Amino acid sequence: MAMWSRTSRDVDGESVIGSWRHAFINNGGSYYLTDLIVYADGLVDCWGLVTVEQFRDKLRSGWVATSLKEGAEASAHELASWTFKNVQSWVGADELYREVVDQIETLNGRLDSAGRCLEALDLFLAEQTDANRQRLAGAYDDIPEHRRRYILGDMDAKDWPLQVLITPLGKKLAGQSVTEERRETALAYFAEWRAGRDEAAERTPTVAPAVVVPGSFHHNGWPDPPGILGLHTQYPAPVRIGDVLYPTVEHAYWALRTTDRAVQDAVLAEPNTYRLSQIASGIPARPGWDASLQATIAHLLRAKFQQHEALALELLATGEGRIVFNAAGFGDTYAYNSRRHLIGRLLELVRAEQQAWRAGLLDLGALDQSETPNFVVYEE
Known part of the structure; x- marks a missing residue:
């Protein structure tokens, strides 16, 4: 296979x-x-x-x-x-x-033919009618033939117990007629099979579903409330870093990336977040920028969600699932390949910090708007 x-x-x-x-x-x-x-x-x-x-x-x-x-x-x-x-x-x-x-x-997260067959099997075992048997037989036939033997996850019995259930009484299966006795043996097998499956499910940790932050932005305005879109780095949630109030995390990123004051002023004055990378991406980054990039983005995200309670609640509402950040983020080519995954992981970190802070386990007071540690924004 x-x-x-x-x-x-x-x-x-x-x-x-x-x-x-x-x-x-x-x-x-x-x-x-x-x-x-x-x-x-x-x-x-x-x-x-x-x-x-x-x-x-x-x-x-x-x-x-x-x-x-x-x-x-x-x-x-x-x-x-x-x-x-x-x-x-x-x-x-x-x-x-x-x-x-x-x-x-x-x-696409939907049941494949094997999954649909197992679903039909559960239905038949719960209510053993001819209609459910025929439904199970049809679901079994839909599975690619070379994959049928693996459906029960039993390399010894393979799919034989299932074939016994769907074969009409008196019909031959591998040269032997299906009898009531063989049918009862198959049903006994599935009683043990289901018990083993349920026990394994109880031992398996529950994995929270992933939360996808969509990649499309709203040219005609952001929704109010923004919902999951509030997690975007381009969402208009002003972030104060030191003495400077940035219109978005995206603005803060591009302004902090450089020590060129004229570029920083141009970034702060630009209302369109799509143009920020055009303004600043060709300008040399400040010394040590790449080495400190993860810490810098994490700091900006912490400040954003600490300074905007409604957005913090949206972040917490994602639960414990992985955050898939499908937006580019920070506009440059590298973002499309790697940085968006970094943003998703850092959003998960900030979410955990928010949970710890609300439980009294972590002090995020330094991220208050008036006490945020300053970055070197301008260098003469």
């Missing part, structure tokens, strides 16, 4: 998550080992982005190859070349198509 690994692609500054496995392309009778990448937005990349329907056509035409010809030449780019001999293919075109569809469901 092929294992899928996670990846992503950038679309207009947004990260679209995906997953990939290996596949063969049949180009002119020669086979090329390449990456088959599936994305959450339903596009598939295998020597070019296509829709799921177009990918199915490529499978059926044999261009994405699931049947490998004996004696054909094959290669992996800059790695090796070989000739097929005694070829065995495990996954057919229709099965690979269904596997790709399952991956799209998984990437």
